[in-house]
Amino acid sequence: MPGPFEGAAAPVALRELLVELNDLKRVRSAGRTGSVAERLFAQGWSALTGGADPEAVALEITAKTLAACRLCDLDDAFLAAAGLSEAAIGDVLVAGFEAVTPEVEADLRGRLRERLRERDNLVAGPLPGFVAALAQQPRAGVTCPGKPRILLEPPENHAEHCLMVAVYGVVLSPFYRADPTTVFLAAMAHHFHNAAMPDAGFTGEMLLGDHLGPIMARTTQWALDALEPPLRATIERARAVLPDDATAEGRAFHAADAIDRVLQIAQHLRAASLTMETVLGEMELVHAGPVKGFHDRVLKDMRIP
Incomplete structure (x- = not known):
């Protein structure tokens, strides 16, 4: 697979997956x-504070997110409660995963x-206060x-954004x-500061001027202090890639961050430009079934749309 400076800066084949x-x-x-992203x-974080291996957490949460792309909340907890066997649960989750990951x-x-x-x-540990704060911000x-x-x-919240960037980053990581x-x-962990710091965007950050750096450092430390020392050190090492794109991990992160920020806005524009031709034709809102003919006649006679 080509690197980022040997041609394309990002793998376009993954575009549709990231949009969905x-x-x-x-x-x-x-x-x-909360949303699926917020809960993931x-x-x-619960798995990390519970002592799980970070690699296992990264793979587990990414896999669950990819399966949820089509299955939404038809997750392992629901499927088990509905009476499916362990093997059947795995079959369903993998079917959802396979439906969207051919380009991974x-x-x-x-x-x-x-x-x-x-x-x-994964053993569930206590949720640090910054988790709820980011979900509310x-x-x-x-x-x-x-x-x-x-x-x-x-608006989205910071928990949703952080989760999505994390999953995007894992999926993009082989390319980089x-x-x-x-x-x-x-x-x-890249928005730790926003657990306490209200988000006024780029505008607010520029108006803070020289105060921005110290405020972000202080509020970031408040979040880090909520973690036990071994996990805190692991997170601090990972956060070292955030300032620039000098490392492969920095490039994967910044690609994921930029894609998520723009796609968040794109979904609003996509919804605003949606047409009935797409809804009724391409997406088959009135779908095939024993009463489709009757449905079609009803809509025609009611002049809908």
Whole structure:
């Protein structure tokens, strides 16, 4: 696979997967708090504080996210509660995973698939306070110094953004020859400062001037202090790749971050440009079944759309 400076700067073959994954920031289910992405962010941190191996966490959360791309909340917990056997649960999860991952690098794809088959239970540890804080902290929207912000509702939150960048980073890591675990951990922790610091976007950061660096350092440290020393040191090492694109891991992270930021806005534009031709024709909203003919006549006679 070519490196980033031997041609393309990113693997376009993964575009459609990343677009589809982004919607997990907006998928919710009855009886569950927050979006799928928000809850997977919490699961990842719970596993890390529970002492799980970071590589196992990175693969587990990424595999679950990829399976959820089509299955949404038809996850292992629901399938078990609905009475499926362990083997049947694995079959369903892998079917969802296979439906969206043909372009994922083969070795990584195999490792992720195996996580869905094995589903080793990761011990759940205590959730640090920054997890809930990031889930409650909205992203700033589109900001530019000297110009009014553009707000698009509903906003994503920082937990959703961090989870998505982490999963994107793992999926992109083979292209950059990066260590996926380092990229995952760096992404999961890259907005630590926003657990306490409201997000005023690029505009607010520029208005803070020389105060920005010390404030970000202080608020980041507050989040780091919520972790036990061994995990804190692991996260600090991973975060060392964040400042630039000088490393393979830095490139994978920054590619994932930029893609997620733009796709978040693109989904608003996509929804605004949706047509009935797409909904009724391509997506078959009134789909095949024993009453489709009757449905079609009803809509025709009601002049809908």
